[in-house]
Amino acid sequence: MALGQRVGDTMILSIESSCDDSSIAITEISTKKLIYHKKISQELEHSRYGGVVPELASRLHALALPAILEECKPWFGQLKAVAVTNAPGLGVTLIEGVVMAKALSLSLNIPILPIHHLKGHIYSLFIEKEAIFPLTVLLVSGGHTQLIVAENYDTMETIATTMDDSFGESFDKVAKMMSLGYPGGPVIEKLASNGDKSKFVFTVPLWQSPLIAFSYSGLKNQVRLAIEASTPVDYPNIAAAFQQTAIEHLTQKLKKYFKTHKPKNFAIVGGASANATLRSNIEILLAQYSASLLLAPLEFCSDNAAMIGRCAIEAYDRGDFSQINDIAIHPRCKL
Numbered sequence: 085m086a087l088g089q090r091v092g093d094t095m096i097l098s099i100e101s102s103c104d105d106s107s108i109a110i111t112e113i114s115t116k117k118l119i120y121h122k123k124i125s126q127e128l129e130h131s132r133y134g135g136v137v138p139e140l141a142s143r144l145h146a147l148a149l150p151a152i153l154e155e156c157k158p159w160f161g162q163l164k165a166v167a168v169t170n171a172p173g174l175g176v177t178l179i180e181g182v183v184m185a186k187a188l189s190l191s192l193n194i195p196i197l198p199i200h201h202l203k204g205h206i207y208s209l210f211i212e213k214e215a216i217f218p219l220t221v222l223l224v225s226g227g228h229t230q231l232i233v234a235e236n237y238d239t240m241e242t243i244a245t246t247m248d249d250s251f252g253e254s255f256d257k258v259a260k261m262m263s264l265g266y267p268g269g270p271v272i273e274k275l276a277s278n279g280d281k282s283k284f285v286f287t288v289p290l291w292q293s294p295l296i297a298f299s300y301s302g303l304k305n306q307v308r309l310a311i312e313a314s315t316p317v318d319y320p321n322i323a324a325a326f327q328q329t330a331i332e333h334l335t336q337k338l339k340k341y342f343k344t345h346k347p348k349n350f351a352i353v354g355g356a357s358a359n360a361t362l363r364s365n366i367e368i369l370l371a372q373y374s375a376s377l378l379l380a381p382l383e384f385c386s387d388n389a390a391m392i393g394r395c396a397i398e399a400y401d402r403g404d405f406s407q408i409n410d411i412a413i414h415p416r417c418k419l
C-alpha cells in the first residue's frame with residue numbers, strides 16, 4: 085500500500101513555530117498514533133548571537149515549514165483538521181505557523197484547531213498514550229518556569245511562575261557569558277558534570293521568602309560576578325555551582341508547596357526537563373511522598389509538533405475549532 089494511503093484513518097496535521105523550532109506532525113485521531121514527525125531546529129543559526137533573534141527565526145520558519153510540509157502530502161487526503169500553536173510565543177514566529185494552517189484550511193477545506201503551547205508541553209507526556217490526570221506539573225523551558233495543577237484538559241491552573249528570567253533562560257544567559265553559544269542548557273549541563281559544585285557558593289533565590297514563586301535574574305548576576313572575579317575563569321566549577329543552585333531553588337519551592345499539597349502524580353515538562361540532575365533531584369524529593377514522576381521521552385521535551393498533535397486530539401474531540409478569520413496569535417497568553 086502506498087505511503088499515507090490507508091483507507092479509513094483520519095488524521096490531524098499539527099504545526100509548531102512558537103520559537104526557534106519548525107516542526108510538523110501527523111497524528112492518527114482514533115489511535116493517537118504518531119504517523120509522521122519532523123523538526124528543523126535553528127540552534128546553529130542563533131548560536132552566534134547567544135539567543136534567539138526573532139526576525140531571523142521567522143525567516144527560517146518561512147523556509148523550513150514548507151519544506152517539511154512537502155513530505156506530508158501523501159496524507160493530505162486523510163486530514164480532518166489542522167492544529168497550530170497560536171499562543172504563547174514570539175509573535176513573528178507564531179504567525180508563520182498560523183498562516184500555513186490557514187492556507188491548509190482553505191485549500192483542503194478542513195477546520196483549524198488553535199493549540200496553547202504550554203498545554204502542548206503537558207501533552208508531550210501522553211504522545212501515543214492515554215492522558216493521566218490530575219497532575220502537578222513543573223514546566224521548565226526557555227520562556228517559562230511554572231508550577232501548574234492540571235485537573236484535566238479543560239482545567240489547568242498556574243500556581244507559581246517566575247518573577248523574571250526562566251530556568252532554561254538562565255542556562256542560556258550563563259552559557260552566553262561563557263561564550264558557549266545557544267542553547268545553553270545542554271552545554272552547561274555537560275560542563276557542570278566536569279565541575280565541583282562546592283567550589284563556588286551562590287545564594288539560592290528567594291530562600292527566605294514564603295512566596296511560592298521563582299526568580300533567576302539574581303542568580304545570573306551572581307554568576308556574572310563570579311566569572312569576572314576568577315582568573316583564569318573556572319568554568320566547570322562555576323557551571324556546576326550554578327546548576328546546583330538553579331535546581332535547589334526549584335526543589336526548595338516544591339518542598340514548600342508539598343507541605344500543603346501532597347503530590348501524587350508529578351511531571352516535569354519543557355525543554356529543560358531534559359536536565360538529568362534536575363530529574364534525579366526531583367525523583368529523590370518525590371520518593372518521600374511515594375509520588376510517581378512522569379517525564380516525556382527526551383526527543384519530545386523541547387518544542388515539537390508531536391505534542392501539539394496529541395493535544396489537538398483532545399481539542400478535536402471537543403469540537404474546539406476556529407474559523408479562519410477568528411484565529412489570532414497571542415504571544416503572551418496564560419494557560
Ligand code: KG4
Nearest residue numbers: 225226227252267268269355356359386387
Ligand atoms: O521547551 P523549549 O524547547 O523551548 C521553549 O518553549 O522555551 O526549551 C528550550 C530551553 C532552552 O532555554 C534550553 O537552554 C533549555 O530549554 N534546556 C536545558 C537543557 N536542555 C534544554 N536547560 C537545562 N538543562 C538542559 N539539559
Ligand code: ZN
Nearest residue numbers: 225355386387
Ligand atoms: Zn516550549
